[in-house]
Every structure is written in C-alpha cells, then in structure tokens.
Amino acid sequence: MKQYLVEAYEFIAADKQQKTLLEPVPVSEDLKATLSSQKRDWGASRWQQYSILFRRGFKERRHDYLSWMRITQVLATAVVLGLLWWHSSSATPRGLEDQCTLH
Numbered sequence: 001m002k003q004y005l006v007e008a009y010e011f012i013a014a015d016k017q018q019k020t021l022l023e024p025v026p027v028s029e030d031l032k033a034t035l036s037s038q039k040r041d042w043g044a045s046r047w048q049q050y051s052i053l054f055r056r057g058f059k060e061r062r063h064d065y066l067s068w069m070r071i072t073q074v075l076a077t078a079v080v081l082g083l084l085w086w087h088s089s090s091a092t093p094r095g096l097e098d099q100c101t102l103h
Contacts, residue, residue, distance in 0.1 A: 089095040
C-alpha cells in the first residue's frame with residue numbers, strides 16, 4: 001500500500017510540475033519592443049553575397065561545364081552551324097530566306 005501511495009504522489013507531483021513548465025513565461029513590454037525593433041546587420045552586402053554564392057556554385061558545377069566532352073560538343077556544334085551559313089548571301093532571295101527562317 002505504501003508503494004502505491006508513493007507512486008500516486010509522484011504521478012500527481014510530476015503532472016503539476018509538467019503543467020507549470022508548459023505555462024508561458026510573461027515578457028515585459030520593454031523587452032518585446034527591444035527584441036522586435038532590432039535591425040539585422042548583415043556581414044556582407046547583397047552584391048558580396050551574390051558573388052560568393054555564384055563562385056561557390058561555379059566551383060561545384062565546374063566539372064560538369066568544363067569537361068572535355070562538353071567543350072568538344074560546343075565546338076563541333078559551332079563548326080557545323082558555321083559551315084551551314086558560310087557562303088550564304090543576303091543579296092539573293094534564297095540566301096536571305098536561309099538566314100531569316102532560323103532567326
């Protein structure tokens with residue numbers, strides 16, 4: 001019986017303690033005004049933040065953008081497209097049509 005009473009008391013005491021811990025703590029109006037009026041001073045300007053993020057992104061993706069396969073693809077495409085319009089002339093209707101249809 002004694003053990004039962006001890007456990008019941010501990011349960012009731014723990015419940016009361018939990019209720020007191022969950023109650024909100026009152027905050028004074030001065031403290032609220034101080035906390036809400038503070039401006040955040042950033043360590044870097046927007047331009048500095050942008051440049052830092054751009055450099056970080058470029059470093060992470062550098063291997064994707066600057067791989068030999070990618071460079072070869074871009075150069076091959078440029079050569080093929082350059083050869084398509086190499087001798088085209090805007091003086092003839094056919095040459096003018098070739099240049100205008102893709103623009």
